[in-house]
């Protein structure tokens with residue numbers, strides 16, 4: 631079986647994770663989390679989003695978070711921007727990269743962005759043009775690629791067409807979101823077969839799996855086997871999605887690091903420091919980590935210390 635030699639982990643906990651947590655954190659708590667994550671060796675940290683505070687109040691202080699973080703050389707600090715207003719704020723915050731986000735079903739698009747898929751893509755045109763003019767890299771997201779909470783199954787061909795559209799419009803990569811975690815090894819294989827048959831370059835794809843049905847790691851193994859080398863993860867398995875009731879958090883960073891260690895794939899993340907970040911955010915939110923690997927490793931640590 632072929633696997634990539636090296637994987638880039640995109641840490642989305644401070645954005646995708648915290649946007650859905652009931653406990654409101656201060657900008658200082660959020661920036662401390664980001665600093666702990668950058669200390670682990672994570673190369674990309676989605677630090678916030680510049681969206682309407684009426685839609686996602688948890689991200690309303692993203693400018694303050696960007697102001698407080700201690701930037702490490704080589705780390706990319708990114709943010710979501712749904713429109714030009716978001717781009718203005720992102721530029722002011724000196725982000726390293728922005729992300730635009732669309733869905734593959736009309737119902738999810740309306741719930742998340744109050745617009746149809748094509749209206750959303752049109753809204754992104756000036757954002758992409760202005761980003762290109764200042765050499766600001768743009769990531770594209772597609773939600774619901776393996777199932778939609780409102781429309782059910784999704785045709786891989788639709789995902790393929792929208793992925794092509796985002797890449798052609800200037801995104802350097804597209805992150806494929808299994809927003810509600812219904813994907814399986816089978817549906818993931820069928821999706822990637824379609825995308826690769828349609829000549830979508832695998833090096834421009836990232837995988838973004840939620841673990842609602844406990845399938846995220848299996849799905850990521852399949853994605854790795856197809857050659858995908860960028861994986862989105864969230865420390866302590868934080869999060870969910872405000873527009874997908876019942877969706878649990880992203881796959882935990884600790885679980886993916888453990889998986890990659892077992893496969894001998896390079897990732898550059900220091901597990902003990904990652905466990906510290908995981909413990910920190912779980913304490914701040916007063917909740918248990920959702921990472922099985924973190925639970926096991928922290929238990930083993932406390933047993934051997936006793």
Ligand SMILES: CC(C)(COP(=O)([O-])OP(=O)([O-])OC[C@H]1O[C@@H](n2cnc3c(N)ncnc32)[C@H](O)[C@@H]1OP(=O)([O-])[O-])[C@@H](O)C(=O)NCCC(=O)NCCSC(=O)C[C@@](C)(O)CC(=O)[O-]
Pocket residue numbers: 646649679680681682683684685686710712713714715716717731742743744771772773774807808809838871872
């Ligand atoms: C797109 C809009 C703004 C349309 O929202 P709208 O209500 O249609 O548009 P609007 O232009 O009338 O704006 C509403 C209010 O927001 C303000 N506003 C408008 N834009 C901004 C901005 N950039 N920053 C700050 N404020 C803004 C605007 O000024 C106005 O304020 P008011 O007049 O009511 O006081 C809204 O639908 C929105 O912000 N949506 C974002 C929703 C979101 O962030 N969802 C979560 C991220 S996506 C995700 O999690 C999935 C992903 C990426 O992780 C992958 C996966 O797992 O699937």
